[in-house]
Amino acid sequence: DAGVIQSPRHEVTEMGQEVTLRCKPISGHDYLFWYRQTMMRGLELLIYFNNNVPIDDSGMPEDRFSAKMPNASFSTLKIQPSEPRDSAVYFCASSTVGQGGLAGELFFGEGSRLTVL
């Protein structure tokens, strides 16, 4: 079975440009998460969806960041305009329903490494 698929794997862009990261979760998973990983802050949860509905976006750094999940098999994370401090590895993860109706064990994609010059 295919795991979580993310694209692009690497992106280098200039400050001010729009960046769109894409994610295809594992088929049948009800939860989708976007994380950001940096050396300084480790793994940070940005936003997560349950059944395509955004549940908690409190981790989204600012209005320049937006995420959508138009259907159960696709999500995007957009940064507009991008800034150098947005440089990080962005992970998408998905899970089924676990204990107590919460998300179960997370399965991560390989990540999208973003460099903003």
Next chain:
Amino acid sequence: GQQLNQSPQSMFIQEGEDVSMNCTSSSIFNTWLWYKQDPGEGPVLLIALYKAGELTSNGRLTAQFGITRKDSFLNISASIPSDVGIYFCAGRRSARQLTFGSGTQLTVLP
């Protein structure tokens, strides 16, 4: 911000040695998970713990859910070169989503 204290931050060990790392928190967690991240890859789940006191093994890996529910440890026995990577603990409190530790970078020397 981070609510889990993971230690050590990094470890250099000889092949064949045993390894131990842990996570602590001032808060009670209902679930503890341990992940490993290889370079250029996403974290992969190693072990999941759901009950206080639970001790679970996965091959050479053993993890325990602390009886106070505020800590967990991961042991790796007889380390091998492919154990190299970053190990993350992650905990879940009540209805909240996972919080990740800062990671332990493991280097295995031949």
